[in-house]
Amino acid sequence: MEYEAVIGLEVHVQLKTASKMFCGCATEFGAPPNTQVCPVCLGYPGVLPVMNEEAVRKTILTGLMIDSEISRFSKWDRKNYFYPDMPKNYQISQYDLPLCRGGAVEIKVEGGRTKKIGIIRAHLEEDVAKNSHFETTSGVDFNRAGVPLMEVVSAPHINSPDEAFAYLTALKEILISGVVSDCDMEKGQLRCDSNVSVRPVGQKAFGEKVEIKNMNTISGVRRALAYEIDRQIAALTRNEKIQQETRRWDDGTGKTFVMRTKEYAHDYRYFPEPDLMPVVMTDAMVGEIRKRLPELPETKRRRFVKQYGLPEYDAGLLVADGALAAYYEKAAAGVKNPKAISNWVMTVLLGNVSAAKKTIAECPISPEQLGELVSLVDGGQISGKMAKDVFAEMFATGKGAAVIVKEKGLAQISDAGAVEAFVDLAIAANPKSVSDFKAGNPAALNFLKGQVMKHSKGKANPQLVGEILTRKLQGS
């Protein structure tokens, strides 16, 4: 029997705000444990939450980017459960009236087609603390407790691990483009739980769903889903029943394990948070947030293809990183050959940047300087081979291309008379190669070209050398 997978993803995103969701503590990642805490985010007796308005705006901006309906009236609820990472043993979240409802994220699927993955809702809540387990004790770091956390819930429109991968990548790019979050999964800024079931192809009803937790990378999500789908199909093939349960992905063994079964499902006893007022959004407020809408990644990709004449692949790679796309656009401004800039960025620049353990923003070569280098090659002032050396020098010193070319006397000789003189020298000095060429040995031509370059100390315009040499050999 043929089976198809039905997947829904719940994505938790830490919002990029200066302070926490309900208090003034900093949110920066990596501070020593329990240094970014106060009575409010530690859940001390008598404290009260105060809503971070910027976090609400960022959630609504997300809603606008993914085409959600923005709630004009939304409220906060308490989600009750006991765990040491919960300062109050309830989490302030949103139950039945989230900030954003509906929407979609477009992904590319097999064969270059696009598919819309529906969004059910996006709501805001507070992150919990981080538990660490040591040999005989456990520790709780409350720095993370209270960081604004947005949850984006997809519809069960995803049908394969690859689609899940594409959805997460697309969502991440959208969130980064709107400066909603940095989405660094290693820092826990983007986390993903998944609901997955399988059913015979053609069957309408959903199969029993299984929730998977603890997938820490986007490719981990893909692997976990692939494993889980295989596991469920194998079980059904053996005539076993799939249990509704929560399973934990173990990246090391590449398997999922039962965490808790249905009987142990929590009753969260949601009820409206009496310490906070409902969130009322007027058209004017939404309009203000709309002004912050960025160019969405998909739109930008299409523009890059059209405006710069780039292949889809190049456009996709550049747009995936907002800073890189911005760098590219600056470098390509006023350059005759923007595709050449893309080649430089992808083949040389990115390699150098990552080898130097820098980000694109810290690149010692400014986008304008890269544009200048490409223009020098384009104008024939230096050869492509020279350009590689100039680039290395630029990367090491931060100097401009023209300055280096001048300092090192690297300018290419493109004067036909001067090149002809070098060609004549080479022909005169290598009569055997000349006769070999005339006898029909094309390899001799390359040798002679090399000799011309040697005479010119590598500065002769190689294209011109080829033309003149061929003309002379064939003509004499």
Place this chain on the structure above:
Amino acid sequence: MSLHTLTIQQLREKLRQGEVSAREATQAMLDRINAVDGKIKAYLWLNPEDALSQADTIDRSGIAKDGKPLGGIPIAIKDVINVEGQPCTCASKILNGYVSVYDAFVIKRLRESGALLLGRTNMDEFAMGSSTENSSWDVTRNPWDFDRIPGGSSGGSAAAVAADEAIAALGSDTGGSIRQPAAVCGCVGLKPTYGRVSRYGLVAFASSLDQIGPLTKTAADAALMLGVLAGHDASDSTSVPQPVPDYTAPLDRGIKGLRVGLPKEYFIEGMDREVETAVRSAIQQLQSLGAEVVEISLPHTDYAVAVYYLIATAEASANLARFDGVRYGLRVAGKDPIEMYGKTRGTGFGPEVKRRIILGTYALSAGYYDAYYLRAQKVRTLIRRDFEKAFVKCDVIVTPTSPTAAFKFGEKTEDPLQMYLSDIFTISLNLAGNCGVSIPCGFTSNPKLPIGLQVLGKPFGEEIILRVAHAYEQATDWRKQRPNL
């Protein structure tokens, strides 16, 4: 006249004139506490050195002589409000050893107004109760009769004021916890409108009902205190940015032509005869002062106790979840976190608190939420509308504060429902969010026990109810009668 018997206004005058220093006033309070608190046990915690050092600071800075409203006035604080550096146990074993790390908003206000924080008063554990018998620490006795309860949950604060162990005190009122103890101890207790006084720093029992308010010897003192406590606080999202009027200035304007509403549902069978007589003659007194009496109806009164015990316990079940032994207070070790929670909470909470947590947890559980919590919220809206409609016909509503005078220890501890019914006249007000004040209006004959008159107002109508209370107080001499200690 001994300093400890003075009102805020009287002591303020002496301090301002330089007749007495803050140190002398504080010493007088400490002496009084020394003399009588062994019997009454209003205080859970007192640090005489700290109190005297606060007094010295006030004397040195000249605050007592300047215009600050409470300069040099010693005030007792209910053990549910955070004062930095002082214990805050909420009369619960689960917060044994906990020392506050910050000042509540009202404490900042008191400090800014020159008040002196005298000590911490006893209460029902986490403000759950009507007799202070639910304290984990001490039995506080009614200053009028040591065999009787001081009311609750702010029983320590009321007893301290009634016994002249404090010039004034702070309490908190979720279903009557300021007004009922004020009534049975014979002092003035004001519950402000919800949102009038910031709750930041008040350990939450039921967030949508809790308000902090003053317990004082006179209505004028309550007005003075409210002026200090009221006002918007950005750290409490439910605090209302409504301007704070001068509550003291209009006190003497009288009540001529004021419409006083009497809810027919509050004058019921089973009310103590002496209480009814006292309240009825108080109403006559108001009439003779020029007020006009109208009958009104609050038709959903019968549901108030049920609604209250669903909403308050539901909120409490979440509010009290943070006491888990992880970060502060009592911890009883277990082999895993779940066992630690169970042992800590099992040991730390008393029976009434456990009962209410279980009740609230049940009311919020899947399958019961709609029938209990949600239904209760709907009826709460009806109760609020009752008051809105009633206040079209009248300016204030007058009722007894409590159906009986102080009862004896143990009389209602066996039957929680009987205990809950002692709040029958006070809890509707919290559900509606309006303001109310209780003032002395007479005594039972044998034994002599204070009776309270409750004056209820519109949202942010504190100015009017205080004016009524003050006018009545000026026309009677109940407050001049003091317990014989």
